[in-house]
Amino acid sequence: MVTPSRVGRTGGTGPCALPEVSVFGPNVRCRKKVHSATFVGGVTGMSGGKGSHVSQQAETYETYVRPWLGGLLRSLRLDVSYTRAEGNWLSCGDGSGPARVLDAVGGYGANFFGHYHPALTDRLVRLVAGRVPVQAQGSIRSVTADLARELSRRVGGGVDEYVVTFASTGAEAVEAAVKHAELAWREGVAEHRQRLVKKSAQLVRQLPELDDAALRVLRQLGYTGDRRTRAALDHLIALNDRAAAGSPQFLALEGAFHGKTMGAVQLTHHDTYRGPFDQGSTRFVSGPAALAEQLRACRRTRYEVTVSGSALVITSRSFSAAAAFFVEPIQGEGGIRVLTPRRLRELAAAARAEGVPLVLDEIQSGMGRTGSFCFSEQSGVRGDYVLLAKSLGGGLVKIGALLVRRERYRHRFGEIHSSTFAEDDLSAGVALEALRVLDSEGLMTRAAATGRWLREQLEQLRRRYPGVLAEIRGAGLMIGVEFAGQSASPSRAIRLLDAQRLLGYALTGYLLHEHGVRVAPTLSNPNTLRLEPAATLSLEEGALLLRALESACEVIHKANAYRLTRFIVGATGGSRVADYRRDLGWDAHDPSLPQVAFVGHFITTSDMALWDPSFELFTSAELVDYLERVGPYLKAELTDRRTVVSGTGAKVQLNFLGVLASSRQMSRSIFGDGTRTRAMISEAVQESAAAGCVALGLGGYNSIVTANAQSLPPDHLALTTGNALTVGMGLRAVERAAAERGIPLESARFAAVGANGNIASIYSELMSDRVPSLLLIGRPGREEAIFKAARRVYARALKRIDAARAADRTAGLRGLAGSIFRHPSFQALADRTWPGTEDDIRRLHDALTAGPGEAPLSIATDLGGLARANLVLAASNSPDPLIFAGMLGPQPVVICDISVPMDTDASVRARRPDVTVIQGGVVRLPANPDFVIGGIPLEPGLSFACMAETVLLGLEGIRTHYSYGQISADQVETISAVAEKHGFVLGRPRLESSY
Ligand SMILES: Cc1ncc(COP(=O)(O)O)c(C=O)c1O
Structure with a gap:
């Protein structure tokens, strides 16, 4: 640096x-x-x-699809384009990346069955061959109906029944849940109001006047009217309306990710995603206690009335302003964070205690990935709403589902919510086949066993590299490998990647290019790599994944940033990882x-x-x-x-x-x-x-x-x-070197390269006290700036001349002031008072330059004049050398180079060892x-x-x-x-x- x-x-x-x-x-x-x-x-x-x-496709993608992501992928060399996918493998047929890549990302959890699982592919092909209707909206979708019943059975465990609303993506299913929850809340409020209004009408007839006790209660509730029952009940209705005014609240956990569409993103905790669109509708909580507290804060009171004898009885009841509590039983994007059964039960209990629906988002953790159909099953918790997507489509079709318990389901929802592509029988047919394969191939059991083995192996690795791996988390084949912060790494490059939250991306690139293994950092926690391979992962494939991760640990442990990041520039070779711990x-x-x-x-x-x-x-x-x-x-x-x-x-x-x-x-x-x-x-x-x-x-x-x-x-x-x-140090440097080389300052010829700049200009000004001849060289097109520097130099010299004249000591004038004063052209102008105007200085300069004799101060935009200089200041802002050996004269020369990088070319030292080059600043x-x-x-x-x-x-x-x-x-x-x-x-x- x-x-x-x-x-x-x-x-x-x-x-x-x-x-x-x-x-x-x-x-x-x-x-x-x-x-x-x-x-x-x-x-x-x-x-x-x-x-x-960089392939043509990468450039097109960056230009037309996602410029930001395309640029990032390119810079980290993750801009590979996969041309074929099969089982647990992807390949880059176009040479943009490794020929074969083991896929441990698994479509961010959407690829539980592996790419093109034979049975699913076959089913898809058969459905297409059989011309199953895809576009038959507004009719009875029979395959979809079968799928809904099957999902209800699996999620409900034969105990509860769910009504299923289909969607095309996870976020769309979340949107449907938000909408349904808000509808249910609003309808609940409206139904309560309607009941009270109806009751009021009856009561007004029954009890036209309030009794004393009822009036007292109403006064406490801010009622200021008379005894008429109608007015009093209108007051209560108004109170209830005020309590239920506005939109309901939603609750979610800190670290939550529920998607990025406008409604779903309100429930996504990470500020990068929610921040720009935050409507303030969600309260995020850290755990059960915080949830209970927020739920208490959401409590509202509303009033009901009954009659007892001839008295009006007013009762207050609390209801919640919260429409739903969303929870991922395992946070995926948030860094693979597993809710323990106890914690999930406590959260569920807190929500239920307030009558707030519990929404279990199993979009990533569901479909068997953790060893059970929904991960929440393992805690014995069932959601009021359950969300599925990702692997529901068998990795081949896009399908999501919102399941709502029948007793909570609002009939009107089917009228006010729909989506053109939801409920198509093609997707439903593949999803049904996926459920069948789940059972027939024992994939849930397999996921649990492979996951357990992988986690055990990773835990051993963590023990071997405690400074590199912080934690291994997860359940089944939803595994988070959290790398430890590297703020104390002996490698500055690794520290920097860590500080800028890019370590996970660097690791991703490393594993891809050095080992042909595809992993991905989690969005909200980039130091955590997530492993979500398909349930079909073999032990050999798992071992390859583990070997790759072990080598990543070794590279970070040995602070070998070269090895970690060399893929960025395509460097390869060598198998030994050198140790750079310093x-x-x-x-x-x-x-x-x-x-x-x-x-x-x-x-x-x-x-x-x-x-x-x-x-x-x-x-x-x-x-x-x-x-x-x-x-x-x-x-x-x-x-x-x-x-x-x-x-x-x-x-x-x-x-x-x-x-x-x-x-x-x-x-x-x-x-x-x-x-x-x-x-x-x-x-x-x-x-x-x-x-x-x-x-x-x-x-x-x-x-x-x-x-x-x-x-x-x-x-x-x-x-x-x-x-x-x-400048101060540069002046000292040149004085000292000139003395050492026997160059008397009184007769030196000084040249400044880069004179249009701030440093050379002020340096020349101060040098002019010491030397009689100055050459100011600057870049072409900057003549005005060079002359500005010259003007400052002249002004200083002329001031000294004036002072010497006033003291009658002109004979002792040294430096530029002396040579100007003694110049014949100056003597011709000598009756003038200096320093004069800018024009005066320009005239003086022209007169001195025109001769006779040598001009004390010259200006140039080329380096030809360097041949006559014996003191040179190099202070340009060029990133490349400007002063070459051939430009210098035969006389002893001192170059004070304060340019960084230096202006003096290596040829000067090689061919002119007699020239003293000093680094001035x-x-x-x-x-x-x-x-x-x-x-x-x-x-x-x-x-x-x-x-x-x-x-x-x-x-x-x-x-x-x-x-x-x-x-x-x-x-x-x-x-x-x-x-x-x-x-x-x-x-x-x-x-x-x-x-
Ligand atoms: C738990 C969870 N919910 C919702 C979503 C959003 O799904 P989609 O990306 O299909 O919109 C995701 C996506 O990663 C998720 O992991």
Whole structure:
């Protein structure tokens, strides 16, 4: 990960705005080519070409069906397309994935019989061959009738009878249950009202006037009228109406999943799904006690009347505002969470005590998967309503069913609810056959036995890998394998996947590509993989599944993120899983210390091996591909925490937030619109502020893409790009190197590359005090910005000339001020008062440039002038090298390169060993000799200056933005003094070890 200050603020508007080959000469790499050929997608969110493995179908799916899911599947390489399914196996005939895949997902529980079970397939074919009517709505559906009777028998256990409403999907069956429950509740309320109204009419005739006792009771109920019975009873009816006003409540368990259609999603607990549509109709409870409490809160009172002798008797009765309580006996999507028999009985009892119907959603757990037809049977609990779908269709047809106990069933429901495709005899015929196969092949018993064996084996695995597997849950063939949180993994990549809830997806990809086994994370609990294979799973197939899971455990245990995720880029080979367990050296969070945050990204993709050592096994091309695929789906994440100690003894904790992107990707996000990158950085700012950080620094391109922090929304922490200290340290570096190389500053020729940027501009301004000749080089098309930098340099020199004149000490003028003052053209203009207007400076520049003699300050948009320079500042924001050996003159040269990645090409060191190249913006920390941030290519004890500036803000208690927008010379001097106070000195990294 990188952090150093990037230079300059670009105003580029698109890839075309890049400085290209033609400008910087033949040696410069063609960046445009690199960009378009190598990078697609990425942090910019730009779309581009796709990897060759992505099939046409995947692209069409992503374009026309589910763009979000398609993109996620592509990035995680789960974009395989299955072309054939049989038994427990799927195959990718189109090469998009493994040729044969063991299916342990089982259609999220819909495939209990295996793909194309022979008997079911045969029945389907025969039904079709026999031309069974599919579309015969509004007639007697005889096969459907048989199925309904059979379901009622199985669910009712010969004791209870159910009326069955058919649907096409699980969610539709849930919708029907919601609707029926609400209808029943409303009809119940209406029937009560009708009874009271009818009774009232009788009573008014019987007892036209109230007796004293009845009047007293009514007064207590807020009645203010006279003794007339009619008025008093109208009051009671109004009270009852008020108690039953509005819509009824529904109750469900925390973690529940009942589908995603509008009504069903109200009962689905996970906020991601319900949140945007929440109508507030459901109260979620954690267990029986909470249910009982919520049910008490749902109690309402209504009044009834009778006559005793000549007195009116008013009685109050409680009724529930709750229409139904929904429960999955085993929560599937919620992470395979089994309700113990006791718990389910307690829940059922609590609902029954209030007369609230119990709805058992057995859509995933039913049809024999757990060893009994419904899992709830094993607790002896029968639902008032029972829901079935998924495997009811034998894995071949779409069918769902709502069963309502006959005594609760509302006749009107058949009139007001129907669906075109429900009740078709083709689906019903297959479902009936599925019920027959369940018995004839003993599939329930088989599911129970295979499930028991699998769970036992998995439990043993958990004992061998306690840090990897947290829990094995489930019943029958509905098994949840929960992976332990990996926030303390020795692998940063695994920590990051865990923190961003992607570990389950990574495991899914790993098992698919490395072992040909298909599993899926549960939607609401992505660290839990669910295993819902078909009951026909053989022991050999089960053993294959177990071996694959064991190897996943080994990979995570050994912190081998390469092995876990290499499938993303299609890397293969090698069977031994290397052990990468290393101490990351994080410091524990110490809330008593000031906290600062720093957002960095990788300088080059090769630095990823410094971040996660196992990534050394990737080739460079694979690393590039890797970032392109996963980067866009990740946010900035805490990947390091270090306590930094000042020379004064004061301490600060530095929280490093890594962005999974390289400089190249980041630079492209500048030329794209950068919206996504900015949003990600803004989120990091908000989270850091919420976590109590007092300052946040922006490393590398993060500062450029946010216009030097200015485009970030205001928050309660100090923002900085760290540019001021970067300049301060860069100045020291060049002075020191010039002295060592015997280059006198008084006669040096200084050139700044990247002069249109913030850093080079301020650096040049300060350098102009020391050197007589400056060349400012910037990107073409940015002439105005380069001239703006030149104007600042001129203004400073002219101010010094004025001051010298006033003190009558012009003879002692050094640096640019001296060479301007002594230039013949300036002498011709010398009666002017400086600094003048912008136009004056432009005229001065033109006069000095026109000659006679050499211009003290020149401007260029090409690198030709470098040949004459002996001090060079390299501070561009290019992700690729710009300064090549052939561009430099024969004289001794010092290059101070504060660009990250460096602007100086490796050819300079190879072919010009006499040229001193120093990395300018690096600081040595006074009391942290072991300081390293994973992913930053610096030796221990060194920090990039921008990060050091962030730390200094924390140490000094500076709570206002510092290097924010354009920085000033004063800021450079102030922060340099602060650095000195804390013992932060210029670092001299060995270049061999740098990027
Ligand atoms: C318990 C439960 N209820 C309802 C549903 C919704 O079923 P469908 O996806 O067929 O709409 C599901 C789906 O996973 C489920 O598991």
